[in-house]
Amino acid sequence: MLRVVGTDPVRSLVDAEPVPFWLDDPARPAPSAALAGEEHCDLVVVGGGYCGLWTALLAKERDPGRDVVLIEAREIGWAASGRNGGFCSSSLTHGLGNGLARWPDELAELQRLGRENLDAIEDALRRYGIDCGFERTGELHVATRPHEVRELRDLAETARHFGDAPEFLGTDEVRAEVASPTYLAGVLDRRGTALVDPARLAWGLRDACVRLGVRVFERTAATGLGARGEAMVVRTGYGRVVARRVALATNAFPSLVRRVRPYVVPVYDYAMVTEPLSPGRLASVGWRNRRGVSDSANRFHYYRLTADDRILWGGYDAVYHFGSRLSGDLDQRPGTFQVLAENFFHTFPQLEGVRFTHTWGGAIDTCSRFTAFFGTAARGRVGYALGFTGLGVAATRFAAQVILDRLDGLDTPRTRLRMVRGKPVPFPPEPLRWAGIELTRRSMARADLDGGRRNLWLRTMDALGLGFDS
Known part of the structure; x- marks a missing residue:
């Protein structure tokens, strides 16, 4: 976990409504x-x-x-x-x-x-x-570890062979798009995402x-x-x-x-949104072009601005529950929200003191x-x-x-x-299903910390056409 000195991520969460932000809308139809x-x-x-x-x-x-x-x-x-x-x-x-x-x-x-x-x-x-x-903003993929810089550069070069036109951005260029001290490089796709x-x-x-x-x-x-x-x-x-x-x-x-x-299998993904950012706070992170952002780790975050200048922050901690369990009580997971908040303030230390207004989760068909x-x-x-x-x-x-x-x-x-x-x-059936997914998740987290090197389990999964992604 990545904690910023002076920031208590738990306090940023205590007033959050446990409902999906998008569905908490007065315009919601009957x-x-x-x-x-x-x-x-x-x-x-x-x-x-x-x-x-x-x-x-x-x-x-x-x-x-x-x-x-x-x-x-x-x-x-x-x-x-x-x-x-x-x-x-x-x-x-x-x-x-x-x-x-x-x-x-x-x-x-x-x-x-x-x-x-x-x-x-x-x-x-x-x-x-x-x-x-609908905003055709494009998407910014960012590298926060040295091995991800190489991977992004290679990916941008490969994409050009398939009709895309991504732009590789160095440290200063990517931080001019969105100001985070964690960014080392990025790839900008201007048209491929809205x-x-x-x-x-x-x-x-x-x-x-x-x-x-x-x-x-x-x-x-x-x-x-x-x-x-x-x-x-x-x-x-x-x-x-x-x-x-x-x-x-x-x-x-x-x-x-x-x-x-x-x-x-149903895998639970989690997200949350901040309160609307003041003009000063928004200026501190730049984000003039309002692009969606995702980082390049196996356990990655995705984040974006909303229409009223909140930051939606999600991903990272995808969770499978034994027996392919589906239940409304799994939509809230305080431990995950705390980790997400810690990582948020690590990414944007200039936003210390910002509070989250909504936290939620939901199942993805993986x-x-x-x-x-x-x-x-x-x-x-x-x-x-x-x-x-x-x-x-x-x-x-x-x-x-x-x-x-x-x-x-x-x-x-x-x-x-x-x-x-x-x-x-x-x-496979349980308990092999849960054990395989859990081992894969842990191996991918370890690869993020080990220069992207994939262990024997992940290499075997690659050869079999299996895997796990958030």
Whole structure:
């Protein structure tokens, strides 16, 4: 832990509300009514996060006559889509390095598709009038240890071969962007990332769906999936939906297709936001260009400014709970918030005395290849995408296109990708699952302190195509 003399990180947390900042919004819409009885439609979408919302919206754009129902167990944007940092990245592969390690032959195409996808999101927000604070700020990746400087320089050079134009920044240049004494170097990607208010993005997509005729039912948990002749039936608490096709967008929650469950584990990520910074405090950290920032460690932080000049600070301490446990009481973890606060003041010692107003956590759907995978079930009548591993704000739109391609029986450049056709390595059953994930987490933390050197366990995981990332 990194403590700054004179700063008590615990005192900075004592007044924080234990709720997600984005969802604590007076503009939060009232939920729609739950589904009761039996509904019939062409397509039912299960899950009201980004993946489900994009699937419903794009389904109506492709065929305005298609009857679409969307059901959500809680409220639209309640889970990961309303709790994330709001980094809307063009990457479909959880970063260039991960894509290069797994699909080098098609990485140029994946990068191109990712840039097109982010452009299409920006266009959709403009067409539908969705006010979610979309800022095409770009992202700054920073090095805080000497070995990370070399890695960032190499990554910037590699990215240029795949159509990107990152800029390597030395110490003075990176600190001119954001003033932290911990920064040694950085890579600036000016166009590959936008920042959004994630909850307002979800609510805006919901409104766009409704305007196109999607029937949205909230507080409607899907409890089962079965067949009725050539149709599929999704059972809910108070009724059922009978549909020709089903799109599953359930994120970290157990899939209705049971054979898919071993491919995903829920990992809890944590974040918090400060009080609004005064003009003087904001000037002390620079940040004139409002770029999103992430550091380059295995256990990395992500952080950004909000519309009212707070700093959102998250990441670092990704936690898996034995048995893939999911529970609301895991959304708060005081030990993690204390570590995050200590690291915050280490990064920005000039902000001593700033207080945090909100702390929260939530589950991420993590798979062993760190990026989404796709599939169908029930003879092509059910489609799904899972495993976004925390980088799904933009990638969910691409995933929705793949789901619809598959459900519509289309052969497209997307469906021909090896990334789309392949699956990750499944996680083993407990207790091996917990032991493997925990050993990997500890090994990655050790690598951060050991010049980036990966031990035998991590090298073995690399060879097997397995791993863990926050």
